[in-house]
Amino acid sequence: MSRATAPRSYASGGEFWSLKELWNYKSLKRNDLGAAQALKAAKTSQAKAWHEANHSKAKSFSTERKTATDEQILEAECLTALVCGGMDDFGEKALIHGKLDMFSEAASLYGRAWEKSQAPTAAAADYAPSNAKPSMATGENVAANPQPRRYGLLTVGELSAMPHSKYRVKNVLPREGVAVKYGPPGSGKSFLVLDLAFAISDGGEWCGYRVEQCDVLYVCLEGQAGLPQRIQAYREYHGPESGQRIRFITAQFSLLYRDDVDALVSTVKDAGIHGGVVMIDTLSAASVGADENSSVDMGRILDAVKRIGEECGGLVILVHHSGKDATRGLRGHSSLLAASDAVIEVRREDDRRSWRLTKSKDGIDGKEHAFRLSSVELGTDDDGDPITSCIISPEERADSVRRAKLPKGGNQKVVYDVAGELLRASKDSGKGGAPYGRPCICVDELIVSCRGRLAVENDRVPERVRIAVTGLVNAGCLILREGWIYVP
Secondary structure, three states, X not given: OOOOOOOOOEXXXXXXXXXXXXXXXXXXXXXXXHHHHHHHHHHHHHHHHHHHHHHHHHXXXXXXXXXXXXXXXXXXXXXXXXXXXXXXXXXXXXXXXXOHHHHHHHHHHOOOOOOOOOOOOHHHHOOOOOOOOOOOOXXXXXXXXXXXXOOOOOOHHHHHOOOXXXXXXXXXXXOOEEEEEEEOOOOOHHHHHHHHHHHHHHOEEEOOEEEOOOOEEEEEOOOHHHHHHHHHHXXXXXXXXXXXXXXXXXXXXXXXXXXXXXXHHHHHHHOOOOOOEEEEEOOOOOOOOOOOOOHHHHHHHHHHHHHHHHHHOOEEEEEEEEOOOHHHOEOOOOHHHHHOOEEEEEEEEOOEEEEEEEEEOOOOOOOEEEEEEEEEEEEEOOOOOEEEEEEEEEEOOHHHHHHOOOOOOHHHHHHHHHHHHHHHHOOOEOHHHOOOOOEXXXXXXXXXXXXXXXXXOHHHHHHHHHHHHHHHXXXXXXXXXXXXXXOO
């Protein structure tokens, strides 16, 4: 119904406005911002008690919909629209189901007067389903209040003269819009998105891509207990001045409830974080009770996400999960992929992790970027055991490892496996010309660790290890420089 040209009632945070009140409010926003804010606050205050009384019931309706009758589902959608979306969503659902009488009664039951006689108009009917009645408006005569044409026409020259889209991370993320970073559990996606948050806050580069510095709001809804350690680990490794422009929210937040979205937008504006990046980790935790496979529920989620981006003037990044079949990409309804300006997939294959851009409206997708989780010690706990967390260490080996022919047996296989174990536990990095952060081991350490693993006498182990390493280097599986071994 948002496409109809007829005047509509206005809903925000549960406040319902008449058309006259709406026009007055918009006029005040242009001429007297203080008075407009006062009017908005009064409306919000009036709506707060109603919202508190009906939130819990709307949530229970959402979680019980699989066992509900058709009539209960209609009532649930009515109430959820009233609580979460306002009269526009309410009227749209009335149209979809063609149940204007039932919706009118349900609205009255929950304290919102809405009669089906409230302005079904010819203009709105043109956009309604053929088997549904016209959408809700405000009761005013559209013919008596003609609206100007909403659509302007642009020429090729005008479009060509428009400025190019700007980036937040060049060739990866746009400055504005919606992006999704997704992957299976344990793939390291939350570590990767936190690493991205610090890179955007500090400026410079991220995984070799230029970054435009800005403020970042990180909404952490999963794994809050480990967040302090992750931040400490990053600053321990990269320096105590890192992340000066990041702010965090760890309180409960839902994209399904407009007052939560209102509060988030207000918080961002009050903090002066305009034109920055908002990260929501994870999408499922921010939409509890929604059916991710439902176009209606996913549409409501995306409306909230887009509103955050538009009102905060920046990019919204959603951390999400892949489905049971990882080859099918993002979990949930396909509208999420369609609405995204950029999508980053995070993968894990054994101990190897990587990310790649699977969708980009303006960049180049498909290139894979390997990384590893490196452990950082932060001190000891009350029992004297070490406290650790992880940071992201970029690697440049995903493509080269796939090209290399890995050993399948013999001494090379044993030596390669032992080298892998040592590299994963190594505290040394960047030795022998290795890239910064790349773990390394010395040849002598490898020889010692191979004793008892090769089917030869101990005095012949050094010779056999060196022969095996030479073969692995020639095959492109390992690099040996200045007595240090590391992976390509």
